[in-house]
Amino acid sequence: MLTAMGAIRRDPLQYLNSVWSEYGDVVQFPIPRPPSYLVNEPGAVRRVLVGNSRNYGKSTIQYKALSLVTGEGLLTADTATWRRQRPLVQPAFHHETLDAVVGHVTTATRRVIADWSALPDGSIVDADEYMMHAALEVVGHALFGTDLSTDARTLTTATLDALDVVIARARVPLSPPSWLPTPGNRKLSRSVAKLDAAVSRMLMQREGQARGDSTGVDMIDLLRSSRDESGASLSEEEIRNEIVTFIVAGHETVASALSWAWSLLARNPEIQERVAAEADRVLGSRPGTLANYRELTFTKAVFDETLRLYPPAWLITRASLGEDELAGHHIPAGALIIMSPYLLHRHPAVWADASRFDPDRFLRPFERDAFIPFGAGLRLCIGRDFANVEGVLMLAELARAFRVSPLTPEMPEGAPLVTIRPQNGSPVRISRRG
Ligand code: HEM
Incomplete structure (x- = not known):
């Protein structure tokens, strides 16, 4: 058992992969409590997330650890709370939010282009670092409007600091309880206190303040004005939890997908040229629109294929409420079900030549049950369209301006933290086009 725990801690992806290749699609882990299963069979995964989702x-x-930062927000809430929250949060993701996201993506991409243009041709940049900044800017602007105040910055940094502690905790089945004054717990409570102070200052400042920025709509206003059928609204604490949830769920996920996309495109020049050609044809020299996003079908396939090979949310977990049967295996009540989009997306029974980067596979029919970068069923990612619009437009707008090439033939190593991150960044050499 200790060996299993050590292996999970050292290299969780490698451990999951070896357990799966040795024992098959449904495996019980050698840890005592709760009974824990790795489930990597498309039909069984679908049963957990969709067909029999009431039982899970x-x-x-993992979600309890995350909720130390986000509180009971939409991502971590268990069924009853989630059912009340989802209709109240949904309006924050309406069409007008996506329109605003397009504008924020253009602004963030222009900044990257300006920074890269200031460097001599052939310079080496860390695409990962730029994508982390750009994605933070996009989610920050979408939440708070274009005026990112000092509090908004404090809030986002405190969120990311608190996440560091949570990663360590979620990775290990047994962590010291959060009331023990370990250094990690002290860091966590300091960051959470900072976070809470920043959110309440910001919400207070906005109280009654007329908003007059040019983007028109931001997500906090939508959350605050949301009412469900009975006329109920989200409390201030719930709004705090959703704001932190969006930063946690919407920043590093998109950033790491984009970072992997640049590493992949750098090593696949002919695919990169097709992205640039599509961007030229669809966007010309204009900034992207939502209509353009729908026309960028090859770039979308590139983003999908990146999410297949490097799904940022590499682990999805559930607790079984009653007994069930998954792919012929009896599952007791109270079991931990571990599903890994990373493993499922590389399952050789489903994906031909699974480790090859081949965006064209998404232009042909493919097995949807085996592609779950955003989850599936009722708890599907609420930010899926947000993330796709952001990812596709940012790739297209940057690819039409710059060509990237690799420093080494091998892809960077992946480190599974909250998301799968390239271990030492995504260094690429850039050169201006045209
Ligand atoms: C490439 C980017 C993204 C990926 C890969 C991703 C992945 C996921 C996954 C796998 C889930 C389901 C988790 C589960 O079933 O246990 C989820 C849920 C969620 N995501 Fe995302 N996400 C992304 C972007 C975003 C963005 C941009 C936002 C918000 C701005 C967001 C907000 C949420 C929320 C609130 C939930 C919980 C939804 C619910 O349970 O009703 N995500 N995401």
Whole structure:
């Protein structure tokens, strides 16, 4: 058992992969409590997330760890709370939010282009670092409007600091309880206190303040004005939890997908040229629009294929409420179900030549049950369209301005943290086009 725990801690992806290749699609882990299963069979995964989803809740160690930062927000809430929250949060993701996201993506991409243009041709940049900044800017602007105040910055940094502690905790099945004054717990409570102070200052400042910025709509206003059928609204604490949830769920996920996309495009020049040609044809020299996003079908296939090979949310967990049977295996009540989009997306029974970067596979029919970068069923990612619009437009707008090439033939190593991150960044050499 200790060996298993050590291996999970050292290299969780490698461990999951070896367990799966040795024992098959449904495997019980050698840890005592709760009975824990790796499930990597498309039909069984679908049963957990969609077909029999009533039998599976989110009361798992991973979501409990995350909720130390986000509180009971939409991502971590168990079924009853989630059912009340989802209709109240949904309006924050309406069409007008996506329109605003397009504008924020253009602004963030222009900044990257300006920074890269200031460097001599052939310079080496860390695409990962730029994508982390750009994605933070996009989610920050979408939440708070274009005026990112000092508090907004404090809030986002405190969120990311608190996440560091949570990663360590979620990775290990047994962590010291959060009330023990370990250094990690002290860092966590300091960051959470900072976070809470920044959110309440910001919400207070906005109280009654007429908003007059040019983007028109931001997500906090939508959350505050949301009412459900009974006329109920989100409390201030719930709004705090959703704001932090959006930063946690919407920043590093998109950034790491984009970062992997640049590493992949750098090593696949002919695919990169097709992205640039599509961007030229669809966008010309104009900034992207939502209509353009729908026309960028090859770039979307590139983004999908990146999410297949490097799904930022590499682990999805559930707790079984009652007994069930998954792919012929009996599952007791109270079990931890571990599903890994990373493993499922590379399952050789489903994906031909699974480790090859081949965006064209998404232009042909493919097995949707085996592609779950955003989850599936009722708890599907609420930010899926947001993320796709952001990812596709940012790739297209940057690819039409710059060509990237690799420093080494091999892809960077992946480090599974909250998302799968390239271990030492995504260094690429850039040169201006045209
Ligand atoms: C490439 C980017 C993204 C990926 C890969 C991703 C992935 C996921 C996955 C896998 C889930 C389901 C988790 C589960 O079933 O346990 C999820 C849920 C969620 N995501 Fe995302 N996400 C992304 C972007 C975003 C963005 C941009 C936002 C918000 C701005 C967001 C907000 C959420 C929320 C609130 C939930 C919980 C939804 C619910 O349970 O009703 N995500 N995401």
